[in-house]
Amino acid sequence: MNTKKKLRILVAAAPSASGAIESALGDEHEVVRAENLSQAKQQLENVIDMTVCDLYFDDSRMFDLLRRAKADESTRTMPFLAIKTSDGALSATLRQGVEIACAALGAEKFIDLAQWEQSYGRPAAHERLRALVAHALQAKP
DSSP states (O other): OOOOOOOOEEEOOOOHHHHHHHHTTTTSSEEESSHHHHHHHHTTSSOOEEEEEEEEEEHOHHHHHHHHHHSSTTTTTSSSEEEOSSOOOOOHHHHHHHHHHHHHHHEEEEEHHHHHHHHHHHHHHHHHHHHHHHHHHHHHH
């Protein structure tokens, strides 16, 4: 019998994107959902081990949530993964801008899950995401 407590991951995304994220994460962790910035801020007041936030969360307010998470001492060290789930490629310049902004604001990484699924196939892309999440959670202070 496995009595290990599941870690809690906040998935900040619209319902259409949260399903894709949750499917990719698998059932290893407890998922807590937020569909808008207000809900996400409220969830950050609870015990959350990691945030996975969609690029287009709440009318593209991912950076607002990232700033909030990294500004608060209680959530500053919590891993934050920025993710894009929707189809449609970002230009190289836009992708680089998002990656730079994510790094500058303290996110672990920005990944384009839709592109990973296209490049590696869905099972391999999901496995890569799970490995990235596991690594970030292990590195968490």
